[in-house]
Amino acid sequence: MSSDQPAGRPGTTGTDEAVIRFDRARKEYPDGTVAVHELDLEVREHELLVLVGASGCGKSTTLRMVNRLVEATSGRVLVEGRDVATVDPVALRRRIGYVIQDVGLFPHRTVGQNVATVPELLGWDRARTRTRVGDLLELVGLAPATYAGRYPHQLSGGERQRVGVARALAADPPVLLMDEPFGAVDPSGRRRLQQEFWRIQRELGTTVMFVTHDVDEAVRLGDRVAVFRRGGHLEQVSDAVTLLARPRTPTVAELVGTGSTVRLLSIGELTAQDVGPPRAGRAPDGASASDGMSGSDGTTGGDGGPTVALGDRLDVVLQALAAAPDGVPVTAGGAVVGHVTADALLRAVRRTVASAQPADAGPAS
């Protein structure tokens, strides 16, 4: 697969060390609303943990307890081993990047000045700040020569979100909190932002807590996904395959419900064990027929039919098989290494389901 493809695969990153830990953390607002109920949850180092659930189930409140925009009523929230209640909020927030849906860029500051905000607060010298701003704009796909001098109103919504991500990452924070960061972007732009953000997160190794109400976004991005139910109850926390294949409660089943197999297709990958020997008469001609959305290497068969590559997502394989029901050549590094059929695709789906963790730990409370 191409390296910029979100995976949400189990066990690919992350160590067992908790960077963020909720320890029976509870939030009750003054009017009596219990937004978060005695939450026990850990986010491991380098992990991208996604919180998902219906509106009002306490996702944002949970996230905002980490940087003390919301104070826990009882219990504790620890960041890098320290109870956040004992840390000065301003110092805390300089170590925790925060990206929200409407970004909150400063309208009268240029893109470059916006990204430089935290380095300036930290007293970095100008040369270091300028270099960092340029590097980050490159990282999020905005050429500094074009974009650094623009103002927020001169950007598209997707470009503004990219600046928001660059600004949050500017001082290389160990922790990044993201609250529906791509919510205002149209679906295709959103998919692209997800892919690029996934690549950046892998590259930088930042520990991320990400809130969304979009299950597809959650399973594409998350190393693990935490599902909440109204009242701030954690229903299940597991890798995406386990979540889809073995929902632990009715709320989770309902959330992932219709389309869970289709979602599994979008996270499972074609592996060598799914592939039969090459069939005679087909060879890739190297012409690009990719629709640009797939993880395929973009080659076509010698007769113009589709091919897929080892590592492609199973939904890409299904798409190719829909156009070539007798089977599709499989390539690796541009060479045909085998052939995949619809039966083999079904086996690959079953293999993906079988990889779900049998004893899902679920929430501790």
Ligand SMILES: Nc1ncnc2c1ncn2[C@@H]1O[C@H](COP(=O)(O)OP(=O)(O)OP(=O)(O)O)[C@@H](O)[C@H]1O
């Ligand atoms: N300041 C507040 N005072 C009282 N209740 C609040 C306050 N902020 C949030 N709530 C309530 O707490 C609950 C959880 O809200 P929260 O914003 O955490 O949910 P959410 O899952 O992020 O929702 P959404 O997906 O709609 O953003 C909701 O019932 C909400 O109405």
